[in-house]
Amino acid sequence: MNTKTSYFSTKIKQNRRLITIIAASLFLILTILIITIYIALIDETKIDNNTKYQGLENIFLRYANLFYFTNITNIFSLTTLLIMSLKPNNAKIKRVFFHSIVLMSITFLIFWTLISWQANWKNIFESYKSLQTHFINPVICFLFAFIWKEQLKFHKNDKYYVVIYVISYLIFAFILYYLTYYLKYNQENAIVIYGFLDFIHPFFYYGTKLSLKIILNILFLVIGFFLPFLLCLFWIKILKLKIKYKKDVV
Numbered sequence: 001m002n003t004k005t006s007y008f009s010t011k012i013k014q015n016r017r018l019i020t021i022i023a024a025s026l027f028l029i030l031t032i033l034i035i036t037i038y039i040a041l042i043d044e045t046k047i048d049n050n051t052k053y054q055g056l057e058n059i060f061l062r063y064a065n066l067f068y069f070t071n072i073t074n075i076f077s078l079t080t081l082l083i084m085s086l087k088p089n090n091a092k093i094k095r096v097f098f099h100s101i102v103l104m105s106i107t108f109l110i111f112w113t114l115i116s117w118q119a120n121w122k123n124i125f126e127s128y129k130s131l132q133t134h135f136i137n138p139v140i141c142f143l144f145a146f147i148w149k150e151q152l153k154f155h156k157n158d159k160y161y162v163v164i165y166v167i168s169y170l171i172f173a174f175i176l177y178y179l180t181y182y183l184k185y186n187q188e189n190a191i192v193i194y195g196f197l198d199f200i201h202p203f204f205y206y207g208t209k210l211s212l213k214i215i216l217n218i219l220f221l222v223i224g225f226f227l228p229f230l231l232c233l234f235w236i237k238i239l240k241l242k243i244k245y246k247k248d249v250v
Helices: 002-014 017-043 058-067 069-086 090-116 125-147 158-182 210-239
Strands: none
Touching: 002 058, 002 125, 017 058, 017 069, 017 125, 058 069, 069 090, 090 158, 090 210, 125 210, 158 210
16 A cells, blocks of 8 residues: 555656646636636626625626635636746745645635635535635645645745735725725625625624724734734644745745
């Protein structure tokens, strides 16, 4: 059994670049196709701007899918994986791919803990889209992280870069919420990207305690900082990466 496993691992490493190019291209094209079909299927005339809860569709219409963290991280991860396989000697892209693994981990964890129970699992296409972008693609990227682990690069500052990605998205979500709450919807409702990311009702809290709302909003920032930071350390440990303290020369 060990001999067969060792033989299989050796074969994968020998053909790692070709396998990665094929897999990354296939899943990237498939993901873009799914998102494109989803965008094309949206009937903008049925978007209700008078509902209590407003989503990205209410402001970006059919192109709302381009602004979801899930779709951004999926395209980002698969693209960097493909570029890394095409340019295996580029140290910078290897670092960026590691960033994408951390971001994809966040997509995976947040969806299955906070969002999945709200998903429309009765709709076959939406169910497949969710499984593709929240399970299949993350697993594929995680798998290739192990396949390429001895080639991956990590600089000591990278754990801060992944935090910047997440905090930047939180700032985007807050600005969008703030502007639509005060300027467009007259303080009746606002654009909420994800159900838990509602700054008036954070983490699905619909009570009236202001102090608790403030604490939960602060928790957004705490999680936004520590989750990517801790996931970064987790992957460094799992992949057994060595931390570089000097910039790599490409």
